[in-house]
Amino acid sequence: MGIPEALQTVQNRIKEAAAKSGRNPDDIKLVVVSKTIGLQRIIEAIQAGEVIFGENRVQEAREKIAGLEREAPALTGMSVQWHLIGHLQKNKARTAVRLFNLIQTVDSSGLAEEINSSAMKNGKIQEILVQVKLSDEEAKHGVPEKELLPLLEKIGAMDHLRFRGLMTMPPFSNDPDESRPYFRRLKELSYKIDKEGFPVNVLSMGMSNDFEVGIEEGATMVRVGSAIFGQRRR
Numbered sequence: 426m427g428i429p430e431a432l433q434t435v436q437n438r439i440k441e442a443a444a445k446s447g448r449n450p451d452d453i454k455l456v457v458v459s460k461t462i463g464l465q466r467i468i469e470a471i472q473a474g475e476v477i478f479g480e481n482r483v484q485e486a487r488e489k490i491a492g493l494e495r496e497a498p499a500l501t502g503m504s505v506q507w508h509l510i511g512h513l514q515k516n517k518a519r520t521a522v523r524l525f526n527l528i529q530t531v532d533s534s535g536l537a538e539e540i541n542s543s544a545m546k547n548g549k550i551q552e553i554l555v556q557v558k559l560s561d562e563e564a565k566h567g568v569p570e571k572e573l574l575p576l577l578e579k580i581g582a583m584d585h586l587r588f589r590g591l592m593t594m595p596p597f598s599n600d601p602d603e604s605r606p607y608f609r610r611l612k613e614l615s616y617k618i619d620k621e622g623f624p625v626n627v628l629s630m631g632m633s634n635d636f637e638v639g640i641e642e643g644a645t646m647v648r649v650g651s652a653i654f655g656q657r658r659r
């Protein structure tokens with residue numbers, strides 16, 4: 426399957442999952458996860474109408490964004506957006522602020538402070554999601570549930586950050602239904618923090634193997650890579 430066809434298939438599956446749960450498909454954004462994928466295939470996805478790309482490494486994203494401007498300047502006018510979906514090291518915050526429209530992986534006040542001060546120097550308001558760790562097993566990143574509100578209070582005091590919502594990544598499983606309790610929990614948390622004065626506009630949950638379940642549980646953003654580009658080697 427070519428990239429345009431694979432994208433069409435994923436978009437159709439998003440629409441069906443939305444219909445099944447009585448939701449408007451326009452409320453669900455697709456982040457095309459382009460980590461490890463070369464520029465030519467990203468260009469194909471842009472030509473097929475996709476405008477949001479997710480990368481997990483700052484350096485890799487920097488090269489691609491520069492490459493795109495060099496090789497396909499006409500396409501950069503198509504308001505292509507880049508999201509950081511991988512862990513951010515503090516020493517790369519400055520570069521990340523320059524490159525990304527949305528940083529989905531804020532999980533500590535130290536990192537938030539670093540992004541805030543970089544954004545200030547750049548004269549930018551940086552939009553962020555807070556990554557929540559809902560399983561205590563293998564997950565390395567994400568803020569534990571009980572530390573979420575204190576973190577949001579600190580972020581709320583940082584003038585150059587705009588909190589937009591929550592992101593999570595359940596433990597990997599081949600059975601999409603195993604992700605459901607985690608997605609449901611993130612949605613519940615979003616109600617809870619909303620009541621505390623932190624409105625959640627974005628719920629980023631669901632990947633190639635479980636995005637339909639994510640949508641059934643309230644995702645407004647799904648991050649899909651291998652269902653579009655095929656299996657990655659790393």
Ligand SMILES: *Cc1c(COP(=O)(O)O)cnc(C)c1O
Binds near residue numbers: 511649652
């Ligand atoms: C790689 C990655 C994805 C996409 O995974 P696929 O299974 O290829 O769809 C989504 N979110 C994050 C955070 C990732 O690192």
